Amino acid sequence: MSHSTTLTPTLEQRGFAAAPNYELLPKRGSSGDGELLEVSMGPHHPSTHGVFRMDVVLDGERVVKLKPVFGYLHRNHEKIAENTTYLASMPYTDRLDYFCSLTNNWAYALAVEKLVGLQVPERAEYIRVITAELTRLQNHACLIGFLLQDMGASGTPLMYAFREREKILDLFESLTGARMMCNYMRFGGCRCDLPPGWLAQTQQVVNETPRFLDEFERLLCENEILMARTQRVGALSRELAINTGITGPMLRAAGVNYDLRKVDHYGIYDRFEFKVPLGDHGDTYDRYMIRVLEMRESVKILRQALAAIPDGPIIDPKAKLRGFRPKAGEAYGRIEAPKGELGFYLISDGSPNPYRYRVRPPSFINLTVLEDLCLGHLIGDAVIILGSVDIVLGEVDR
Amino acid sequence: METLDQIKSRLTHALLGARLEIVPNESPSSQRSLLVDSEHARAVAQWLRDDPELCLDYCSNVTGVDWLEAVGKTKIKKTVVVDGVEKELEETVDSLRSGYLEAVYHLFSMAKKHGPVILRLRTENRTDKNHLPSLTPVWHGCEFQEREIFDLYGVVFDGHPDLRRILMWDGFKDHPMRKDYVEPDDYEYEPTPHDAVLEKAKKHQAQEAKP
Numbered sequence: 001m002s003h004s005t006t007l008t009p010t011l012e013q014r015g016f017a018a019a020p021n022y023e024l025l026p027k028r029g030s031s032g033d034g035e036l037l038e039v040s041m042g043p044h045h046p047s048t049h050g051v052f053r054m055d056v057v058l059d060g061e062r063v064v065k066l067k068p069v070f071g072y073l074h075r076n077h078e079k080i081a082e083n084t085t086y087l088a089s090m091p092y093t094d095r096l097d098y099f100c101s102l103t104n105n106w107a108y109a110l111a112v113e114k115l116v117g118l119q120v121p122e123r124a125e126y127i128r129v130i131t132a133e134l135t136r137l138q139n140h141a142c143l144i145g146f147l148l149q150d151m152g153a154s155g156t157p158l159m160y161a162f163r164e165r166e167k168i169l170d171l172f173e174s175l176t177g178a179r180m181m182c183n184y185m186r187f188g189g190c191r192c193d194l195p196p197g198w199l200a201q202t203q204q205v206v207n208e209t210p211r212f213l214d215e216f217e218r219l220l221c222e223n224e225i226l227m228a229r230t231q232r233v234g235a236l237s238r239e240l241a242i243n244t245g246i247t248g249p250m251l252r253a254a255g256v257n258y259d260l261r262k263v264d265h266y267g268i269y270d271r272f273e274f275k276v277p278l279g280d281h282g283d284t285y286d287r288y289m290i291r292v293l294e295m296r297e298s299v300k301i302l303r304q305a306l307a308a309i310p311d312g313p314i315i316d317p318k319a320k321l322r323g324f325r326p327k328a329g330e331a332y333g334r335i336e337a338p339k340g341e342l343g344f345y346l347i348s349d350g351s352p353n354p355y356r357y358r359v360r361p362p363s364f365i366n367l368t369v370l371e372d373l374c375l376g377h378l379i380g381d382a383v384i385i386l387g388s389v390d391i392v393l394g395e396v397d398r
Numbered sequence: 399m400e401t402l403d404q405i406k407s408r409l410t411h412a413l414l415g416a417r418l419e420i421v422p423n424e425s426p427s428s429q430r431s432l433l434v435d436s437e438h439a440r441a442v443a444q445w446l447r448d449d450p451e452l453c454l455d456y457c458s459n460v461t462g463v464d465w466l467e468a469v470g471k472t473k474i475k476k477t478v479v480v481d482g483v484e485k486e487l488e489e490t491v492d493s494l495r496s497g498y499l500e501a502v503y504h505l506f507s508m509a510k511k512h513g514p515v516i517l518r519l520r521t522e523n524r525t526d527k528n529h530l531p532s533l534t535p536v537w538h539g540c541e542f543q544e545r546e547i548f549d550l551y552g553v554v555f556d557g558h559p560d561l562r563r564i565l566m567w568d569g570f571k572d573h574p575m576r577k578d579y580v581e582p583d584d585y586e587y588e589p590t591p592h593d594a595v596l597e598k599a600k601k602h603q604a605q606e607a608k609p
Binding site: 074076078079116117243246247256258330332341343355356365367368397 | 423424425426427429455456457458459461463502504508511514516537538539540541542543550563564565566567574575
């Protein structure tokens, strides 16, 4: 392998506790002769969810060292945004995490609203919650599908998830005109009002979702292969999760109660009743299960939001589309995206372009812990652990 | 949560000699930040993380900012003797602010569910004195983000366990997020170039024609 990375220090040298369960696991899979094999996995390996590479050092089948290598999709999103106006970056945020363009839009709009001080009308807030929760539903469903695909359940769970996602993408299409690149939110509101009949259609999709979830859970949750491959694999401790800045379902699977919808109450999330599911062991099974449970909670939020959505304007009348020049200053806005905390940090110098535009990508930072999770496990498990981290390379590489 | 002024006054008592300064923010977000000198940055970070009241255990966002050299205007009062009468005049003097690179840390608390407290570290200049202490030993989550700043801005983090490029490839020169970065003239050109791009393309093709 011609890659010129240096060997990295061990976890102990870096001052962290050893990977959990390393000693507990039976010493299977080691070649016993101490000879190490370096494998470059990716960037075109089907299990890496895009162009992502892992430089793995193996003792037999056991992972001794793992370095994620990425940047293959790097296009310097931040620099491009610094060279255009604030609004012109909005469609480009769709391309970060292309599964969840609507939550990306929301995070960016929220940061700009903080920077300028815009008030979002009630109806727009409800639309934002509805679209964000639909996004979360389809993201989690697809993630579980891909995770099972990585385990060898080729097709069926993924197709079940995609069948459900299709219905939600149809809703997005009729609302925004695009299935994935929605470009829907604006600073201080949304781009256009709901088309006639959209709420009824959404209500129907939401009503059908629990049946899908029941079916999905019956199919998977107590599946013996799934349990054998995921339980006690890649356990993440509470302390390491917090110190590493892990967010989203991965953090909650480790048992830390930190959901920005509850902590920040951004938008109107304080009006809805829902629970934050938490894991016990922080292993891959918990990360899988958290997503299953979060989909149920999303359905609850959707039901409440659809019942209470009021009429009214959908954008702050003070919001300017042309000649938009925020006063000098800075703001950091963040939301609970399906993959974790998605933040935007903006510095304005009073010109039409942001002086500094920064995306805090959740899956990029969640990858920091990948090596710690995989150490001591088999190479086949590394694939599943990566799948349970839930990365999208459009966001990791930016 | 305590205000930034309270945090600053407690910090100055706890860590003698730390030079702290509050950076104002006039936007409606009113997120002010704390500028820390590089010598005491590690100690300040440790204190913020371990202080039982603040308990900033979670470093969310780490990012670089490039500030170029800029001309600041300051007004100075002068007494001038005009025709034998002393007069007080105001004069604007241009003062050159040297450029620097900045690392910004957004800290939150997962235990107490508050935040953000924003830390800023500044290098002395943009060329040779571009070192900052790494905060990765305090928050593991800074590891990749500090590597990204090193890659895109060229800030060298002392004490980082694995400081390499992360998004650009290893052989890449220069730091593309810097404000004065000029992209190399080797990209593929548009099929129908015009104006400035046409000029560039002509120059490029002439160079290519040479053996």
